[in-house]
Amino acid sequence: MQKLLTFIKSRQFTPWLLLLLTIVSFGLLIPFMGYFMDDWYLIWFKHTFGALQYPAYFALDRPLMGYFYVVANALLFNSESPLVWHIFGLLTRWVCTLALWQFLNTLWPKNLKQNTWVALLAAVFPGFIQHWIIVVYSFFYICLAGLFFSFTLMIRAIRERKHFWFNYILSILIGFYSFAAAEFYSGLELIRPVILGIILIPLFSTRKQRVLKSLQYWAPYLILWLGFMVWRAFFFESMNHAVAITDQLSNSLKDVIIRTAGKLVQTIVDSLVNVWTQTLNLGNYPSFGKTGLSLIALTVIVFSALAWWLHSSERKLTKDEDAASNWSKQSFWLGVISIVVAILPFWAADLEVSTRYPYDRFLLAYMFGSCLLLAGLVNQISRNRTLQIIILALFIATGSAFQINQMTHYKNLSDYQRDLIWQLVWRAPDIKPGTTVMAYSLPYQEYLTGNALTSELNWTYSQEQVNVDRKVDYSFIFLNSPQIDAIEELSPNHSITFNFRTYGFSGSTNNALLISKRAEGCMRISDAEITPPRALQDLYPKSMLDAAVISNLDVILPNVQYKIPPTHLLGAEPAHSWCYYFEKADLARQVGDYEQAYKLIQQANGSGFYPEDLTEWYPYIDSALRLGYFDEAAELSSEIIVNDSVVKYGVCHTWERFLEDFAPGSTGMQKAEVQLSLMECT
Numbered sequence: 001m002q003k004l005l006t007f008i009k010s011r012q013f014t015p016w017l018l019l020l021l022t023i024v025s026f027g028l029l030i031p032f033m034g035y036f037m038d039d040w041y042l043i044w045f046k047h048t049f050g051a052l053q054y055p056a057y058f059a060l061d062r063p064l065m066g067y068f069y070v071v072a073n074a075l076l077f078n079s080e081s082p083l084v085w086h087i088f089g090l091l092t093r094w095v096c097t098l099a100l101w102q103f104l105n106t107l108w109p110k111n112l113k114q115n116t117w118v119a120l121l122a123a124v125f126p127g128f129i130q131h132w133i134i135v136v137y138s139f140f141y142i143c144l145a146g147l148f149f150s151f152t153l154m155i156r157a158i159r160e161r162k163h164f165w166f167n168y169i170l171s172i173l174i175g176f177y178s179f180a181a182a183e184f185y186s187g188l189e190l191i192r193p194v195i196l197g198i199i200l201i202p203l204f205s206t207r208k209q210r211v212l213k214s215l216q217y218w219a220p221y222l223i224l225w226l227g228f229m230v231w232r233a234f235f236f237e238s239m240n241h242a243v244a245i246t247d248q249l250s251n252s253l254k255d256v257i258i259r260t261a262g263k264l265v266q267t268i269v270d271s272l273v274n275v276w277t278q279t280l281n282l283g284n285y286p287s288f289g290k291t292g293l294s295l296i297a298l299t300v301i302v303f304s305a306l307a308w309w310l311h312s313s314e315r316k317l318t319k320d321e322d323a324a325s326n327w328s329k330q331s332f333w334l335g336v337i338s339i340v341v342a343i344l345p346f347w348a349a350d351l352e353v354s355t356r357y358p359y360d361r362f363l364l365a366y367m368f369g370s371c372l373l374l375a376g377l378v379n380q381i382s383r384n385r386t387l388q389i390i391i392l393a394l395f396i397a398t399g400s401a402f403q404i405n406q407m408t409h410y411k412n413l414s415d416y417q418r419d420l421i422w423q424l425v426w427r428a429p430d431i432k433p434g435t436t437v438m439a440y441s442l443p444y445q446e447y448l449t450g451n452a453l454t455s456e457l458n459w460t461y462s463q464e465q466v467n468v469d470r471k472v473d474y475s476f477i478f479l480n481s482p483q484i485d486a487i488e489e490l491s492p493n494h495s496i497t498f499n500f501r502t503y504g505f506s507g508s509t510n511n512a513l514l515i516s517k518r519a520e521g522c523m524r525i526s527d528a529e530i531t532p533p534r535a536l537q538d539l540y541p542k543s544m545l546d547a548a549v550i551s552n553l554d555v556i557l558p559n560v561q562y563k564i565p566p567t568h569l570l571g572a573e574p575a576h577s578w579c580y581y582f583e584k585a586d587l588a589r590q591v592g593d594y595e596q597a598y599k600l601i602q603q604a605n606g607s608g609f610y611p612e613d614l615t616e617w618y619p620y621i622d623s624a625l626r627l628g629y630f631d632e633a634a635e636l637s638s639e640i641i642v643n644d645s646v647v648k649y650g651v652c653h654t655w656e657r658f659l660e661d662f663a664p665g666s667t668g669m670q671k672a673e674v675q676l677s678l679m680e681c682t
Contacts, residue, residue, distance in 0.1 A: 022090055298401060524586075534650075578612075
C-alpha cells in the first residue's frame with residue numbers, strides 16, 4: 001500500500017490521473033450511449049459499403065480523413081458497437097492530452113508543475129462540448145495529438161541531434177497530415193516558429209542567429225503549409241466549408257479589418273473567458289434533484305482528490321525560480337499567438353467560433369492556448385502555493401462537472417433517438433421502399449440531421465444492401481432546413497432527389513410521410529384527413545400544410561410484424577408504456593379497425609398509462625364514436641377541449657369526419673350534430 005501511495009504521488013502517475021479524469025468527465029455514462037449526428041451515417045456507410053470505401057466518401061471535403069477511418073475500423077475489428085467506439089474515443093482524448101503534456105515537458109523540462117497544470121485543464125477543457133459525437137471527434141483528437149507530437153519530435157531533433165533526420169522528417173510528415181487532414185488546426189501550425197525561437201535561445205547567443213536558424217528549420221513545414229493553403233483556397237472546394245476569402249476581400253479594406261478584428265476579439269473572449277466562466281454559471285446545471293446532487297458530489301470528489309494530489313506531488317517536482325520566470329514569459333506569448341493564429345481557417349471559411357453549440361467544435365483549436373494562458377494566470381495570480389492549488393483544482397473540478405452535465409444531456413438524447421425510432425416502427429411496421437419521411441421540426445433537432453435519420457431509416461426498414469447504383473430505399477428530410485431543396489415541389493407527382501457524397505435517393509412526393517412530435521408527447525404521422533397539422537399544434541407553416549397534403553398513409557404496410565431497429569446501436573425495445581399503445585391504436589384507426597384501437601387505449605389506461613399530450617386522445621374518441629359509444633366520446637371530448645384551441649380543432653375535426661360517414665337523419669348523425677353544437681365547433 002505504501003508503494004502504491006508513493007507511486008500515486010509521483011510524476012509517473014500523471015498519465016493515469018489524466019486517464020481517470022477523462023473517464024470521470026466523459027465516460028461514466030457511455031454504456032448507455034448510442035450514436036449521434038454524423039456518427040450515424042459514418043457507421044451506416046461502413047456497414048453498407050465497407051470501411052475501404054471511406055477515402056471515396058471523404059474525397060469531397062477532407063481527402064485525407066478517410067484513411068484514418070480505414071485504420072480505426074481495422075483496429076476496432078470493424079465493430080459497430082457504440083460502446084466500443086466510445087471507449088476508443090475516450091482513449092483518443094486521453095492520447096491527445098498525453099501528447100500535449102509530453103510536448104510541454106519536452107519544450108520546458110524544468111517546469112513540470114506548470115506543464116501538468118496545463119494538461120489537467122486540457123483534460124476537461126469545457127469549451128468543446130460535443131465529445132460524445134465520438135466517431136467524428138476521435139479523428140480530430142488524433143489530429144490534434146499528431147500536431148503536438150510533431151512539435152515534440154521537432155524539439156527532440158534539434159536538441160538531441162542523435163536521430164535528427166529521423167525525428168525531423170517524421171515531424172514534418174505527421175505535422176502535415178495533422179493540419180491538412182483536419183483543417184481545424186492549420187492555423188496552429190504557425191506557432192511552430194515561436195516554439196523554434198524558444199528552444200534556440202540557449203543554442204545561439206544573438207537574436208539574428210536565432211531568427212535565421214528558426215527560418216531554416218521551419219522552411220520545410222512552411223512550404224508544405226503554404227502549398228496546402230493555396231491548394232485549399234484556390235483549387236479545391238469543400239462540400240462543407242468553402243473558402244470565403246474572395247468574398248470577404250471583395251469588401252473595402254476598412255470593413256475587412258473591422259470585421260476581422262471584431263471576430264478575433266470575440267473568439268479571444270470566448271476561448272479565454274467564457275469557456276471557463278460558463279462552468280461557474282449555475283444556470284447551466286439542473287436544479288436540485290438526483291442529477292444535481294450527483295454533480296455536486298462528483299465535483300467535491302474531483303476537487304478534493306486533485307487538491308490532495310497537487311499538494312502531494314508538487315514536492316517531487318523540480319523547483320527553479322529562473323525556469324519559472326522564463327516559463328511565465330514564454331508561455332504567455334506562445335499562448336497569445338496560438339489564440340490569434342487559431343482563427344485563420346475559421347476566418348477563411350467565414351465560420352462562427354463560440355461556446356454555443358454547434359460552433360463550440362471549433363474551440364478545439366483553442367484548447368492549447370486557453371489552457372496555457374489560464375495556467376499562466378494561476379501561476380502569476382499568487383505565489384501562495386495553497387491558493388494556486390485551490391484555484392486550479394476549482395477550475396478543473398467545475399470543468400469536469402460541466403462535461404458530466406453535458407454527458408447527461410447526450411444520454412437523454414440517446415434515449416430520445418431510441419424512442420423516436422421505436423415509436424415509428426410501432427406506428428409504421430413496414431414502409432414501402434422509395435418513401436421519404438418528412439418533418440418540419442422535432443425536439444432536439446439541433447442534434448439531429450436528415451442524413452443521420454436517413455441512415456437510421458435504411459438500417460431499420462431496408463431489406464437488402466444498397467444496390468449497384470448506390471440508391472438508398474428511404475430518405476428523411478427536414479422541411480425547415482436546406483434539405484427541402486431535394487423536393488421539387490410539395491405537391492403530388494413531383495420528384496424527390498438527393499445525392500450525398502457517394503450515394504443518393506430517388507423518389508416521389510406520392511410516396512411520403514409527414515411526422516411530428518411534441519417534447520411531451522408521442523411521435524405522430526400526419527396527413528390532410530385523419531390527423532392534419534392544425535390538430536396537433538398552434539403554428540403550422542405553409543410547408544407543413546403542403547406536406548400534409550402529400551403525406552400518404554398507404555405507404556405504410558400495416559399487416560406485418562413490425563421491423564426491428566438495429567438494437568445493437570439503439571438498445572433494446574423500450575418498455576410498453578403509453579406511446580406503444582397509442583401508436584398501435586393510431587395504426588388500427590388508420591386501417592379502420594376501431595375495435596382494436598379502442599381496446600388498446602383501454603388496455604393502456606388499465607395499466608395506468610395516460611397521455612401527456614391531450615391530442616393523443618383522438619384515436620380513442622374516433623373509435624368510441626365508430627363503435628357507438630357516443631356518451632363516452634362526448635364526455636371525453638368536452639373534458640379535454642377546455643381552453644385549448646388546438647385540441648378543440650382536432651376533436652371537432654374527428655366528430656365532423658364521423659358525420660361524413662352517416663346518412664342524413666340517422667341516430668348517430670343527430671347525436672353528433674348535437675355534440676358539435678355543444679362544443680361550439682365552427
